[in-house]
Amino acid sequence: AQSVAQPEDQVNVAEGNPLTVKCTYSVSGNPYLFWYVQYPNRGLQFLLKYITGDNLVKGSYGFEAEFNKSQTSFHLKKPSALVSDSALYFCAVRDIVKAAGNKLTFGGGTRVLVKP
């Protein structure tokens, strides 16, 4: 079975400071990893994904994430946060084992609040 943990319910950061949102995962095989963002009363928007290759993945809106296989982590980062980055962030995993299909398993989400 695949699972995702986002240990922080909320992250507070001042505008202009670095932002990190933590994610750890568990899969039986190798993972496909994703980050999505959700603004109030909206659907999920794709930010970035790790499939294979370089462990540092760059995505939309200046976000990046680092895949660490030994720590089974995929933390989301942004060097300089904006007030407009305030939203709910979800980490998701899919096991590349064929039987897993393309179902995504999501973490519980981390609310990011960027203060001016």
Place this chain on the structure above:
Amino acid sequence: DAGVTQSPTHLIKTRGQQVTLRCSPKSGHDTVSWYQQALGQGPQFIFQYYEEEERQRGNFPDRFSGHQFPNYSSELNVNALLLGDSALYLCASSLDSTPFVGELFFGEGSRLTVL
């Protein structure tokens, strides 16, 4: 290019009633997945439809059923509604491939309130 569209956006039902939610996938996509997002939680996988068949199912009771039409659009039906079914229902589309390495594209969701 229209993205994933869902209807209705909001609806209110009472316990025991039945509801149908609709989804049109992003142009060119052939696979539709449904997720339930309860308040304050991450989305939970309900099921996925491909070639008009349910291909994969999450841990949801048989009260939850679906359908996919030849034009790839999809419906989610929930019978005998319970208070706990109150949630945001998200539709996600994708283009099938093996292996599947793409991302899912989500609609804005249908917010169901059961009274």
